[in-house]
Structure formats: C-alpha cells, structure tokens
Amino acid sequence: MKILIDQVGDSKVAIVESADILIGNAQDALDLMATVKYTDDCYKILIPKSNITESFFELSTRLAGEILQKYTNYQVRLAIVGDFDEYDSKSLHAFIIECNRGKQVFFLPDVQTALDKLHSVA
Template identity: 60%
Template sequence: MQIQVDQQDGSNVAIIRSNEVVIKEVQDALDLMATVSYEVDCHKLVLYKSNLTEDFFELRTKLAGDILQKYVNYGVKLAIVGDYSGYDSKSLRDFIYESNQGKQFFFVSSEQKALEALHAVR
C-alpha cells in the first residue's frame, strides 16, 4: 500500500493506492485511518472501490454503516472512487445519493472528483 498526499490551499488529502483489498472489516478501516493520520497527518482519504471488500456494498452486512460511523466519530472524511452502475440495490443507490449530499463521505467516479469533493470540505 502506498499513501500519496495531495495538497491544495492548506487542505491535505491522502490517496491510498493498493493492488489488493485494504478494508475487509471495521478494524481494517480503523487501522488505515490510524496509519494515514500517523504517517502523513491527513484526515481526508481517497480510497478506490477495489480496495474495499464487496461486503461493504451489501448494506445488510452493516459494514459500510459501521465503518462510516467510526470515521464520523474521528472526524475523517472519505471519498471512494469507482463505478457503482452495476449495483441493482435501491437502498445502496439511495445511500450513495444521500452520502454525496453531505460533507463526510463521497462516492465518485474519478480521483479528480474525489479530490475536488474532499478539498472543498473543511
């Protein structure tokens, strides 16, 4: 796993790059948050959809809710880059829509959109 920092106007965003699944359970998400905070002092993260277990996108597992609640508790903002068009679940589509209306979590189609969203929130 590599961590790259993107800086714009005093805002720092950590971009996580990995060829494997980084988050399989809640503890992995907490470990990632702690690693990024310690190594590059960032509280905004860009993560690729391919770095999350597919269970994250099955809302009935409650994994997404549990992870995102931990990130809220610690003041970490997250953008997940990927293609979500292949999901049929209305509840997942609604969850993604609602998340994108806020200032904490974003589900976007490109790294550029992720950076724009995260740099825009303070």
C-alpha cells in the first residue's frame, strides 16, 4: 500500500494506492483510517473502489453502513472512486446519491473530482 498526500492550503487528502483489497471488513477500514490519521495527520481519504471488497457494494451485507458509520463517528471524510454504473441495485444507487448529497462520504467517478470534493469540505 502506498499513501500519497495531496495538500491544498490546510486541506490534506490521503490518496491510497494498492493492487490489493485493503478494506475487506470493518476492522480493515478502521486500520486504514488509523494509519492515515496518525501517520499523516489526515482526516480525508480517497480510495479506489477496486481496493474495497465487492460485498461492500451489496447493501444487504450491511458492511457499507457499518464502515461508513465508523468513518462518520471519527469525523474522517471518505471518497470512493470508480464506476458505480456497473451495479444493477436501485438501493445502492439511491444510497450513493444520498451519500453524495452530504459532506462525509462520496462516491465519485475519478480522482480529480474526488480531490476537488474532499478539498472543498471542511
């Protein structure tokens, strides 16, 4: 795993790069958050969807809700980058739309859009 920091003014975003699944369960998500917070003093994370287990995107597993609640509780913003149109689930698409309306978790199509969004939220 490689973590790059993109900084604009006081805003820092940790860009996670890896060829592996980094978030397979809630503990993995907490470990990533702790690494970024304490190693890089960063409260915003950008991660490709390819680094997250597919079960995250099956809302019936409740994994997405569990992970996103932890990130919200610890006030860490998260942008997941990728193509979400490949999923047929109407509930997942509604979930993504609702998340994107907020200020905590975002599902975005590309890295630059995600960086812009994360840097724009305090």
